[in-house]
Amino acid sequence: MKAKFETQQKLLEIIPQFLKDDLNSTELNLSLRDKKKIWLVAVGKGSVQMASQIMKQYDGQIHDGIVISDHQDFVSNKIQVFCGSHPLPDSNSVAASYEVLDFVSNIPSGGTLIFCISGGTSSLLTIPPFGIEIEEIQQLYNLLLRSGASIHEINIIRKHVCELKGGKLGEELEHINLISIIESDVPGDDISTIGSGPTVPDPSTFIEAVQILKNLRIWDRVPISIQEHLIGGMEGYIPENPKPNEFNSKNHRVELLSGSINLKKRITGFLEKEGYQTWVKEESYSGSVQKVAKEICGKAISILSGNDDINIPAALLYQGESSVKVRGSGKGGRNQELALMAALSFEGQHSISLLSMDTDGIDGPTDVAGAIVNSNTTLGARKREIEPEQFLSDNDSYEFHKQMETHIKTGSTGINLMDLQVVLID
DSSP: OOOOHHHHHHHHHHHHHHSSSSTSSSSOOOOOOOSSOEEEEEESTTTTHHHHHHHHTTTTTTEEEEEESOOOOOOOEEEEEEESSSOOHHHHHHHHHHHHHHHHHHHHHTTTTEEEEOOOHHHSSOOOOOOOOOHHHHHHHHHHBBOOOOOHHHHHHHHOOSSSSTHHHHHHTTTTTEEEEEEOOSTOOOOOTTTGHHHHTOOHHHHHHHHHHHHHHHHGGGHHHHHHHHHHHTTTSSOOOOOTTTTTOOEEEEEEEEEHHHHHHHHHHHHHTTTOOEEEOSEEEEEEHHHHHHHHHHHHHHHHOOOOOOOOOOEEEEEEEEEOHHHHHHHHHHHHHHHHHHHHTTTOSSEEEEEETTTTTTTTSOOOEEEETTHHHHHHHTTTOOOHHHHHTTHHHHHHHHHHHHOOOOOOOOOOOOEEEEEOOO
């Protein structure tokens, strides 16, 4: 049996496999060689990388550009970079969003705009409707992120409390040739959900947004100004977002990127060279973190018990986005919470190790990407009189992993390809 520290090291060696900058580097055949001037906008946590790749391909044709990112960076002398805030939008997000609106409004009729969208756009591209303050939007976002709602549900609501989301920005661009390049960070690759779909039509409604908030039992905690706005939309006083059958798509093309496919291939290739039999869950998962953790741990223990066709040493690979209903007062993120749940499930088992991290490098409202645990993690905690169950019940996974030194710290990675879990069974 391999020493546990060797397995931990193997998991750490996986991280550089997706920190390389070529997961989405396949040249897009956009048929733009005849265009003398191209305008460029990129928004999201992957905006700098996406804009840089477009610049490499069309540098001589890019006339002007603007980027909104969650960190300051340099792309080109032709590109202005603005910083917004994530996961909660702030005044910088709003100011940068007005810059984008002004920028695209000044593109001449018939011009060509490449608009890159990646995860984080829902926070970075935000203009609250009239009568709603950014602090109230922050309060709403915080309620949603702690509610256990899916990203699909969260973004239905976000699309109805912003002047740009849900295709409203796209409506302002019907005078130009628009190419939306969308990097998926959501299960199912729904383009109206990714980044809250600022340039594509929105099939959801105000009625759905209100119903979701009531089903989550947080409607009464939503700021009054937002309640009034949503009710106004339900009653027809505020126009609905543009629907698929109303959207003029004649001059609009969408290119969907799924770097997660390349990521899975790269990681499985690396692990197979290390002697592991690999198994990949093809569909991206969604649902509660408890449900996802149970599925992952059940598969791993089944293999360890010999009740599965996969041979040891085995590696399991999952990607998706879970949700956490926050009931405690602690600090953490869905990956840190999943890792703590897995550590408890694996406790005392034969050699099983798990990596759980957000590929953008930031797990929830913390400064870490996730955590690496094994079947000895919680046993070691108990020897130090640290009770893992208490940390889990208080949603305080950050503090648990901090004390056990099991955190993964990468800083912002510049990509956002959902969450990643890798299980190694030796």
